Amino acid sequence: MTAPPTAPPAPTSRTTSPVPPGRRWSGRLAVVVGVLALGGAAGLAGYSVLDREPVESRPVAAALPTRPVTRSDLVNSVQVTGRLGFAGSYRLVGQRSGTVTWVPRPGDVVGRGERILGVDLRPIPLLFGSVPFYRPLAPGSEGADVRQLERNLVELDHADPDDLTVDDSYTAATARAVRRWQEALGVDETGRVAPGDALVAPGSVRVGTVDPLIGQPTSPGAPVLTGTGTGHSVQVDLQLSYRGLVRVGQAVRVQLPNGRTVDGKVSTLGSTAEVESGQGPTTGTAAQAGGQPTGCQGTSCPATAPVEIAVSGPESQLGGVFEGQVTVTFPAETRRGVLSVPIEALTVGPDGAFAVVVVDQAGRRTVPVRPGMFTAGRVEVSGEGLAEGSQVEVPA
Template sequence: MRLWLAAVVLVSGCASPSLPAQKALPTVPVTRGDLVSSVQQPGQLGYLGSVQLVAQRQGTVTAMPTVGQVISLGQQVYAVDQRPIPLLYGSLPFYRTLNRAVEGEDVRQLERNLVDLGHASFTPDLSYTTSTVHAVKRWQKSLGLMETGMVSPGDAVVGSGPVRVVATNGLVGAMARPGDAVVTGTGTSHGVHVDLDRRHRSMAAVDQTVHVRLFGGRTVAGVVKTIAAVASSVDDRETIGVDILITSPSAELGGVFEGPVTVVFPGESRRGVLTVPVEALTVMPGGAYAVVVVGPSGRQTVEVTPGLFTSSRVEITGAGVVEGTRVEVPSI
């Protein structure tokens, strides 16, 4: 019988057999700069605000505005029995007859409009004086009305500002009834409505500046004007209604005044920090983050602590990681 002997030689300190060389990955330098997180949300560009103008005068409707028409201070909203009913600015509807026997905030509101229309030069106050009477008569004369010097409910409708007509709720020849909305409209300022995902509520604040991206890549500036206090359900999502005023000149909209847009809400910011593409981060056993540094001595995995994340980059700190250090990125 033959015995075959095999000898195994162990050499202390030798590296394990080499693995096949890894295919070289693209690298990018670690850069230093400012980082701002943001949330992008779809929105609808249009005209800001919702307005309803309510009739207060009984009679036959003899004129109505057209859809798309803009009605400004002193201009006719509609007509009843051929009497023009103009728009005045304010927040308090005319609910009583205004004459020398009354005083109050509705008097001050009327006088403010008379001054703005050029029929008076006095300082508006709570008192309906002889000067008020004369100013009202001048206003009535400009409208072709009897110069009574008094103002009754229904002689004008009150709105917060210019109104862009979206719909009319009456027909010429129909009866106007006090309390009926005769015009539904919007304001004339360009704005965006966003149904903001409730998870991102903290990203929005009144008077906050945001960026609005239009179709085709153009970007304009906006400012948050109102935020709904109560969440709504839209397409099975909990959302918060946010209205944004476009602050860039209308010319920068490029003739696009309505349609879908993307609103960018800025969040936290970091100044002068080291950043890499998010794809450069890897997860080590145990959950720690790392980057693969490539230098003269080859590839080295270096543990890092991530800071602020954005959609494309992340703030990092780690031993030996400095501006210009090259790190691997699986895809650029």
């Protein structure tokens, strides 16, 4: 049985005209563009097309911070470790026979004219100099030890400089000054000086260890004590590759364990100290004394030169730190009056060369530069279109 024919569609009141395929795609594109435009406008307004609620804004790239190009002196430096301690090392011996009746305590500081030993109840004072009192001195004596004695008598106010001329001759004026000194000590006023009447050191002594015990007999040449000076110095084992950067009298900076920084000056620059094994020398170096690495790789160690640095300024600047590991900064090279920027400002231009991005009223532009000396945080730069005060981008 054959199905009945399908009825034709009912006529409608709308009439359409045929649309070419290309026109159909154009219409669809217009609708899509219109929707996108509407969505973009809604996004700019900050609301959703559907529910009109606020939506999260898209992040906007922030401008990079800028820093000025500066003109100044740049100093390239070398930092090495060392050990802070008291300057000088003294070992004093006596020149008198008798029984020890008084000794100082470790840590005491003995200055010029102060008692450093007692023998048979006689105080033995400390005088400054380099020649021990090894012989009797009396009017008519001549020599460097006489000059040393007279200089100390003047410094101790036992002699009037207008009355006593400091020279190599022991005169009647010298004898008068000696008697005043003996009166102050409470000993016989003979006007003469016997061997061992005083001990001699280059300066004030901080007592370390004391050899004799009270009541123990002593004799000429017997050890009295060991000690140090009262000033401070830093001992450094300097690698030979840096030796050419150091000279006696050179100013340096010393960073202490407490963070303070004090001035120092190179006082001695020693000869080469060869180190042949990773065990280090048996005498001990400054680095080993500080418990620091010696720079050895396996059994190979670099040759070093000992450097002593005198710490300038009063002891109060040390903030209570008298010994310990420190960092010494030696200035290696100085570039005066050069332009520099923070190292982070360096970038690479399209041609692969170094450049910086300059920001001014005209906008941003890339300026090729030639880098020079690098220091802590800054680099010397030169190039066309770069001037002092220009602002350059520095990534945070």
